[in-house]
Amino acid sequence: MTAIAIRTLNLSRNFGNVQAVDNLSLLIPKGIVFGFLGANGSGKTTTIRLLLGLLEPTSGRAEVLGFDTRSHSDKIRQCTGALLEHPGLYERLSAEDNLEFYGRVWRLPPAKRRSRIKELLNNMGLWHRRHQSVGGWSRGMKQKLAVARAMLHSPPLIFLDEPTTGLDPVAAAALRDELQEIVAREGVTVFLTTHNLVEAEKLCQQIGVIRQGKLLAVGHPDDLRASAGSPRIEIIGRGFTPKLLDWVRSQPLVSSVDINGNQLLITLLKQTSAAPLVRVLVQAGVEIEEVRKGSATLEEVFLTLMEVP
Ligand SMILES: Nc1ncnc2c1ncn2[C@@H]1O[C@H](COP(=O)(O)OP(=O)(O)OP(=O)(O)O)[C@@H](O)[C@H]1O
Numbered sequence: 001m002t003a004i005a006i007r008t009l010n011l012s013r014n015f016g017n018v019q020a021v022d023n024l025s026l027l028i029p030k031g032i033v034f035g036f037l038g039a040n041g042s043g044k045t046t047t048i049r050l051l052l053g054l055l056e057p058t059s060g061r062a063e064v065l066g067f068d069t070r071s072h073s074d075k076i077r078q079c080t081g082a083l084l085e086h087p088g089l090y091e092r093l094s095a096e097d098n099l100e101f102y103g104r105v106w107r108l109p110p111a112k113r114r115s116r117i118k119e120l121l122n123n124m125g126l127w128h129r130r131h132q133s134v135g136g137w138s139r140g141m142k143q144k145l146a147v148a149r150a151m152l153h154s155p156p157l158i159f160l161d162e163p164t165t166g167l168d169p170v171a172a173a174a175l176r177d178e179l180q181e182i183v184a185r186e187g188v189t190v191f192l193t194t195h196n197l198v199e200a201e202k203l204c205q206q207i208g209v210i211r212q213g214k215l216l217a218v219g220h221p222d223d224l225r226a227s228a229g230s231p232r233i234e235i236i237g238r239g240f241t242p243k244l245l246d247w248v249r250s251q252p253l254v255s256s257v258d259i260n261g262n263q264l265l266i267t268l269l270k271q272t273s274a275a276p277l278v279r280v281l282v283q284a285g286v287e288i289e290e291v292r293k294g295s296a297t298l299e300e301v302f303l304t305l306m307e308v309p
């Protein structure tokens with residue numbers, strides 16, 4: 001058994017003169033949540049369709065769970081689950097009947113089908129609504145059911161294309177929590193696209209950033225953040241005088257100083273203790289409420305990557 005879930009090598013696909021996916025080489029290990037980030041039209045959905053074998057690559061190749069996407073797309077679709085743009089639910093059927101229908105499509109034996117449906121509906125907090133027809137459900141509830149549908153046959157790998165888009169913050173958080181729990185319990189690999197960087201940071205052990213079909217960066221969110229920006233110290237307080245700011249600016253490890261109301265943002269050349277700086281500021285009469293050390297946020301990393309020419 002290979003420990004790699006997805007491997008692509010120079011995978012490319014164009015539509016006319018649009019290069020939707022451009023020489024994409026990726027190695028995604030099993031058992032992680034991989035987050036694929038990129039602006040609208042950057043090639044995320046096209047990549048998923050290529051990986052599922054729903055679309056032929058123009059050049060390059062991809063293997064999913066050891067199967068080649070060109071020659072074994074049927075095998076790939078059997079052992080993966082996918083939530084694409086369309087939730088794939090029958091509005092007139094009840095939640096239970098929707099899953100029942102898909103359970104038959106997947107040829108799950110009746111006892112297994114019933115227990116899996118119950119388990120997933122319970123996990124998603126939808127068991128008590130199982131007899132209601134899905135047409136009358138809110139978007140968030142349908143989205144949860146669609147995720148349950150993608151996981152019904154217990155595939156070891158699932159593709160979720162923007163699962164929380166359009167959900168209110170509470171529904172999105174609930175779906176994220178449930179996803180996290182199911183992933184931890186069942187050990188599945190998830191290929192997720194999202195425009196929500198906080199979500200990506202929370203759920204993903206590895207993140208890939210794509211722009212115009214090209215992979216710009218890949219790594220653990222912490223590593224991306226650490227590689228992207230200089231370390232910094234943020235001090236919230238009152239009483240920063242121009243003279244004090246000049247003094248902070250003149251310190252050897254300080255590369256820049258910005259003041260914004262009562263927030264002082266100090267960018268450093270390298271990681272260092274904030275204590276000596278804070279001590280001098282306090283002695284000079286600054287009233288300090290809070291000191292935070294940190295590196296760039298994932299959003300800053302993302303925006304910086306989008307700006308690179
Ligand atoms: N079937 C198609 N025919 C023609 N062009 C297509 C087709 N599918 C995708 N494209 C083009 O490929 C590019 C990538 O599209 P894709 O849907 O993969 O982007 P995305 O990253 O999923 O965007 P979004 O965040 O908006 O969902 C776009 O320029 C799009 O117009």
Ligand SMILES: [Mg+2]
Pocket residue numbers: 044045046161
């Ligand atoms: Mg898309």
